[in-house]
Amino acid sequence: MDISVEFGKLKLANPVFTASGTCGYADELADFTNINHLGGFITKSITAKPRQGNDTPRVVETDSGMLNAIGLANIGLDSFVQEKLPIIAKLTVPVFVNVAGETIDDYVAVVQRLATEQAIAGFELNISCPNVAKGGLSFGTDPALVAEITTAVRQAAGEKVLMVKLSPCVTDISVIARAAVDAGADALSLINTFTAMVIDIETRKPVLANKTGGLSGPVIKPIAVYLVNKVYNEVTKERGIPILGLGGIRTASDAVEFIIAGATAVAVGTANFIEPGCATKIIEGIKKYCVRKEIKNIKELIGSLE
Amino acid sequence: MVEEITRPHKGIFDVVVFANKQIRGTFYRLGLEFSGDGAAAFAKAKAGQFAQIDLSGIALPPAEGIAEDLRDASERKILLRRPFSFCDVSGHRGKTKVEILYCALGPATLRMTTLSVGKSVSVIGPLGNGFQMPAGKKMVLLVSGGMGAGPLIHLAKTLTADCPDVEAIAFAGAKTKTELPFERPTDEISQQLGFSLHEFARFGVESQLATDDGSAGYEGLVTDCFSKWLVQRSLAAKDTIIYSCGPEKMLARMARIAEEKKIDCQISMERMMACGIGVCQSCAVKCKVNGSSEAIYKLCCKDGPVFDSREVVFKL
Secondary structure, three states, rough: OOOOOOOOEEOOOOOOEEOOOOOOOOOOOOOOOOHHHHOEEEEHHHHHHHOOOOOOOOOEEOOEEEOOOOOOOEHHHHHHHHHHHHHHOOOOOOOEEOOOOOOHHHHHHHHHHHHOOOOEEEEEOOOOOOOOOHHHHHHHEOOHHHHHHHHHHHHHHOOOOEEEEEEOOOOOOOHHHHHHHHOOOOOEEOOOEEOOOOOEEEOEEEEOOOOOOOEEEEHHHHHHHHHHHHHHHHHHHOOOEEEEEEEEOOOOOHHHHHHHHOOOOOEOOOOHHHOOOOOHHHHHHHHHHHHHHHOHHHHOOOOOOO | HHHHHHHHOOEEEEEEEEEEEEEEEEEEEEEEEEEEHHHHHHOOOOOOOOEEEEEOOOOOOOHHHHOOHHHHHHHOOOOOOEEEEEOEEEEEOEEEEEEEEEEOOOHHHHHHHHOOOOOEEEEEEEOOEEOOOOOOOEEEEEEEHHHHHHHHHHHHHHHHHHOOOOOOEEEEEEOOOOOOOOOOHHHHHOOOOOOOOHHOOOOOOOOEEEEOOOOOEOOHHHHHHHHHHHHOOOOHHEEEEEEEOOHHHHHHHHHHHHHHOEEEEEOOOOOOOOOOOOOOOOOOEEOOOOOOOEEEEEEOOOOEEEEEOEEEOOOO
């Protein structure tokens, strides 16, 4: 039984990634799991300059989910290159660097600097972060801007795989998906979090210092499955573009749902906070599912929704 | 010895509940028994470190067992683990027993009260950095507010074992006597200042109580009680260290007192956390950068939860 997948020009040992922002830059989960067992690893967002992030509270729990408003806190490109790249270079798993910025030039600067690094397999373009004043989601909701930024980054990315991460906070996600693919995206990842709010009824103020945050966790999974299926049917299937499906995955059955919906690979996000290393369990669970259903090659399962 | 080296210093472990006792009011003490790798990892747990406990699969107590004002909010499902510090860690025959002092006041801690002896629960830890004991200190002052007493009880024990020559005194405060997280009634303590709390006395540490309403011990803030005591004693600042845990406002006052008196002070901070292991970046604590007016965010879970009081920019 073969659970390896082709993701753009990459051959992945299995279809399970960890999602950006839930596993640090490289080795932070080393105490809990062997990252090399994953199909792929995506770093926390990197911006050209370091970012301190938002004031606290940055996180609040809600029924079957959580809101975060970290604000892209990260060490910045230079420190990433100096401190984290050497660690990433030792990993055997394909590593995607998640890239964010306030302007198109910011994105291009990060991608250009990293495009020649052997250690990096590709980029995930974060145009869907709901927690920053500039950039982020403001790019991801306008198809013209999506096309512009994807074109610019595509050029800077050279031979590396370029994946664009989509927001669900749009009227028609397929319009955005098409804009990214037409502009040269090799893959799409969806979905990022939903903009949401939790109110403290004692103070009548939002709980998060940023007022709003991105909703993630099991609560968003059925919507994510639906959107993956929609984009698969309306955009990526005929173009042969792989989808990285994510949103609330915590079990192997969750992962299989996304694959049936049309995802070539999946990413585990919020669940890493509760069970670091659960991706490994999910990989084992997918294998068991394939054995039980007599699926010899997981490719048979991709987009197999009846 | 070889085995010691190869065993993980932290991890995710299934552990067994050996006790879960209501000590009074909303205060409980949970006992967890670790074996195998977990026992080895937690045997080295330091006072001030913490563990992330998964309470999502635990049932709520019956509605009549939940205070009326908590019933509505407690019905919320929980997803994330909850961080708890330790009030005692002890090892015996390859097992490690970890005790946690907690207050049942929300959907997770109310669920925690129904954990019965023999049940298994998933724990990640030990996490973060505990209290550090610099060399040359002769006097240790432990100052807690409310639930902050937990890790300081653990620290009192550690000090007795590791630094027998050091004198330690504890100050414990709360809004009112029913909010003091100690087992024995405090009525008699209110009669005479300086009466020892059993939790500290068993380690030879004297204690003083303060309540905002004067229902037990000193009438007023524990920081005021502590300040007044400090004025009466002429301590050599360089020989003295303060360890403090409690609400952030209280820790800010402790930081001010420590700065005025030039006494070293370590404080244990609290933040809303998702992962507890340094990846989610939720639990940011604003910290001063030495020799500059700049501030940076450190992570409560990884860089703390214990910080030097001079370093923290408090949220007030």
